[in-house]
Amino acid sequence: MTYFVWQSTPLIWALIFVLGSCVGSLINVVAYRLPIMSQPDTDTRCFNLAYPPSRCPSCARDIKPWQNVPIIGYLWLQGRTSCCDKPIAVHYLLTELITGAISVVVFAYLTSSVEPLAHNNAAFFKTLAGTFALFWWLIAIVATGRQDASNVSSLWQSFLWLGLLANLDGQYCPLPEAVGLACTAHAIGMLSLHWVTQQQDRSRLFFLGLAAGLAWFGSVFLLPLALTILGAGTVRLGATIGRFANNESSAELKLRTDQNVVATAIALSWFLSVWRT
Numbered sequence: 001m002t003y004f005v006w007q008s009t010p011l012i013w014a015l016i017f018v019l020g021s022c023v024g025s026l027i028n029v030v031a032y033r034l035p036i037m038s039q040p041d042t043d044t045r046c047f048n049l050a051y052p053p054s055r056c057p058s059c060a061r062d063i064k065p066w067q068n069v070p071i072i073g074y075l076w077l078q079g080r081t082s083c084c085d086k087p088i089a090v091h092y093l094l095t096e097l098i099t100g101a102i103s104v105v106v107f108a109y110l111t112s113s114v115e116p117l118a119h120n121n122a123a124f125f126k127t128l129a130g131t132f133a134l135f136w137w138l139i140a141i142v143a144t145g146r147q148d149a150s151n152v153s154s155l156w157q158s159f160l161w162l163g164l165l166a167n168l169d170g171q172y173c174p175l176p177e178a179v180g181l182a183c184t185a186h187a188i189g190m191l192s193l194h195w196v197t198q199q200q201d202r203s204r205l206f207f208l209g210l211a212a213g214l215a216w217f218g219s220v221f222l223l224p225l226a227l228t229i230l231g232a233g234t235v236r237l238g239a240t241i242g243r244f245a246n247n248e249s250s251a252e253l254k255l256r257t258d259q260n261v262v263a264t265a266i267a268l269s270w271f272l273s274v275w276r277t
């Protein structure tokens with residue numbers, strides 16, 4: 001059997017960046033459509049992630065395929081729609097750039113730091129696929145939560161199951177540990193939802209995120225989680241002391257911060273677990 005020795009060359013980096021930015025484009029679709037789809041008066045047979053084709057959010061005219069090319073489409077149009085000359089939000093471009101960049105960083109990190117993997121195609125592809133899934137889901141959760149933080153439970157749920165799948169052979173932590181801790185966190189979350197807290201959305205999504213992090217990394221997740229909660233708490237305290245003006249409702253802001261804290265902790269856990277091997 002021949003093995004392809006994975007190397008971080010500029011050409012492969014460019015290909016990975018293109019792949020990542022295409023996924024970023026898909027994440028933009030999810031972040032825009034998921035909150036609309038979850039509204040009770042939306043008929044998801046007529047409006048879903050695949051249908052209708054991309055339209056201008058201002059005048060509803062169809063968007064031409066070349067205008068949809070990640071990054072290039074935005075730069076070509078100079079950030080304005082070609083149909084009605086309205087500004088296109090810059091976060092669409094940022095999501096594509098960030099997803100592309102993170103994909104390249106993850107690939108370069110895996111090929112350089114996990115040396116034995118580079119000589120085993122099957123193991124490398126499995127690790128790469130699992131890691132891409134991890135970061136792409138986290139970006140989708142943060143991007144969708146940015147629009148409407150209460151609509152990301154389906155993303156957290158699928159992310160939790162992916163974590164258990166990745167640990168079938170104990171890639172990040174032993175499966176019994178992942179299942180045991182994820183179930184415990186989820187059960188505590190469900191109990192607190194009904195008996196303790198009145199903030200149902202916030203509690204449910206926080207514990208769902210917690211369970212997902214534990215499903216991926218087991219007890220390794222707890223240290224980065226504690227550190228990011230501490231960090232976020234300090235920032236929030238500083239912001240309160242500095243009396244930052246904020247027009248958003250505090251519940252919505254807290255919900256979004258909670259999810260970003262958990263997502264950051266999961267990303268840190270990945271670096272920690274790769275660094276330890």
Ligand SMILES: [Zn+2]
Nearest residue numbers: 056059083084
């Ligand atoms: Zn338009």
